[in-house]
Amino acid sequence: MNRYLCCTLVQIFDHKRILLGLKKRGLGVGKWNGFGGKVKPGEEIKMAAVRELKEESGLDVETSDLTNVGKLVFEFVNNGLVIEVYVFRAQNYHGEIVETEEMKPQWFSIDEIPFNEMWVDDIDWYPFMFTQKLFFGFMKFNGENEMLYKELQVVENV
Numbered sequence: 001m002n003r004y005l006c007c008t009l010v011q012i013f014d015h016k017r018i019l020l021g022l023k024k025r026g027l028g029v030g031k032w033n034g035f036g037g038k039v040k041p042g043e044e045i046k047m048a049a050v051r052e053l054k055e056e057s058g059l060d061v062e063t064s065d066l067t068n069v070g071k072l073v074f075e076f077v078n079n080g081l082v083i084e085v086y087v088f089r090a091q092n093y094h095g096e097i098v099e100t101e102e103m104k105p106q107w108f109s110i111d112e113i114p115f116n117e118m119w120v121d122d123i124d125w126y127p128f129m130f131t132q133k134l135f136f137g138f139m140k141f142n143g144e145n146e147m148l149y150k151e152l153q154v155v156e157n158v
């Protein structure tokens with residue numbers, strides 16, 4: 001039987017730089033990623049995105065400054081986990097970046113994104129984010145590092 005999680009992922013941009021966090025525990029440990037996590041029961045998705053960004057990076061954003069980038073659905077065939085991830089981007093933020101027990105944040109030039117130290121799907125959908133094309137993706141994984149299947153398409157809404 002599948003387990004289902006709804007998650008957020010926020011990508012913070014500052015001109016030609018992107019803020020990524022090195023995951024220090026749990027799902028995706030050891031990988032650079034945007035900031036996000038599980039949506040709580042009854043929680044509005046953008047509010048969850050704001051909360052998770054604050055918890056993992058120290059940064060504050062307004063929900064109105066979160067732009068939809070796309071939606072990804074991941075099925076992990078090894079354990080039956082299905083994760084639906086709502087991806088946002090923001091360039092208006094405030095607060096001080098802090099390392100937390102979950103994430104170590106670091107700025108990267110958008111020309112030097114460490115894709116070989118990220119989830120393997122990221123290199124497929126980041127180009128959609130950079131060209132501001134709203135996308136939907138479905139990927140199957142066997143464990144955290146083997147992608148078995150992928151489909152990605154531009155959509156009107158997510």
Ligand SMILES: COc1nc(N)nc2c1ncn2[C@H]1C[C@H](O)[C@@H](COP(=O)(O)OP(=O)(O)OP(=O)(O)O)O1
Nearest residue numbers: 007008009026027035036037038074085119121122
């Ligand atoms: C499978 O490919 C993935 N790619 C990318 N880029 N991001 C992914 C992938 N699978 C999951 N994610 C993201 C979605 C979420 O932002 C995090 C996972 O959230 P986490 O398990 O850390 O949720 P929290 O609520 O923060 O966890 P705690 O209960 O430990 O606080 O990864």
